[in-house]
Amino acid sequence: MLLLSIDTSIRGCSVAVHSDTGLLAAYDLFTDKSSSAMLTSLMRDSISHAGFELSDIDAVVVAKGPGSYTGLRVGVSTAKGLCYALDKPLIAVNTLQAMALQLAPFYPGHLFCPMIDARRMEVYAAVLDENNAFVQETQAVILTENSFENLLATNQVVFFGDGAAKCKPLFGQHANAVFPEADIKPSAKTVGQLGALAFQNAQFEDVATFEPYYLKDFMSPAQRKASTLVQ
Template sequence: MLLLSIDTSIRGCSVAVHQDSSLLASYDLHTDRSSSSMLTTLMESAVKHAGFTLNDLDAIAVAKGPGSYTGLRVGVSSAKGLCYALDKPMIAINTLEAMALQLNAFYPEHLLCPMIDARRMEVYAAVFDATNNFVQSTQAVILDDNSFQELLADNKVVFFGDGAAKCQKLLSDHPNAIFLKKDIRPSAVTIGELAAKAFQNDHFEDVATFEPYYLKDFMSPPSRKASSLA
């Protein structure tokens, strides 16, 4: 089983190639924006570095969200294009679930709360246990002084991701709240690890109808002219 995995949930893009559960190649490009041309170059390079061609792939996996509206659209569109061109199945993985997988081996007695920055005091978040099962489902959370208080009363919770800084301003004094100094970004590597399991269970998407998991409707920022008249 040869998988190409794609993650464009936030700034930049990440790709990885797995054979069964073994990582063969991965590339990350950290830029302010994702583009289909950047992603195409990374995908071709990763597959070539792994010693294969695109035709050798058994499936394409993609981070379905939540995350950046534009980023998710680029990633899913690219994955769909490959699936159509190569006649391969598509696997979609929750971005936050893949983020939690990066850390669960290091915090076996903690809950994990990956966060992706949204607007103002809002984040996309979910909570996982050490076996990567959902404790709280994926949701858009508007942070305030009461956020996560019930979980923190009985559990140590690790907050991470580019949305965690907002939460740290509110919860940094709580003894059960842990904030990582290291920047944990979404990664195609853990997308691929979860996708390998999904492949074995035949968890494939309908390529024609699949849409990214935006979690909420896209809202374009107001124009300068509109802002000046408000």
């Protein structure tokens, strides 16, 4: 098994190569530059440094979202193009589920709430247990002081991702709310880990019809401004 994984859920991009033995190569690059401008070279370099060529891969794994509309569109379009060109299957992984996998080994017995900023007091969030199973499915959440209060009443919950900073003024003092100091971003490393499980179970997407998991309808900057004025 040889998998090429791509994550462009937020600014920048992340690429990784996994085999049956584990992670072979990875690049995480988070800059203000366009994902599309960097992604091709990162894929080429990661495969080359792992000792293979693109034609050697068995599948392409992509983070399907939620996240940045533009970023997800770039990642999914690139992944689908590779699958068409190489005649390889496509595997899609939930971005938040892959993020939770980064921290699970360090917080046994906790729940995990990865968050991606969705502007103002809204975040894309999910809650997963230490086995990476969903406790609360992916959703857009408008944060208030009462957010997650039922879970926090009986569980220690780790909040992280670029949307988690919005939580601290609201319920950051709660005894069961945990905020890691590390800046946890989406990464193709854990996208590839979940992709390997999906590959073993032949959980492939229809390349022709697959679309990113935007979670919300896209709004242009002009539309967002108009919506704000109406409110």
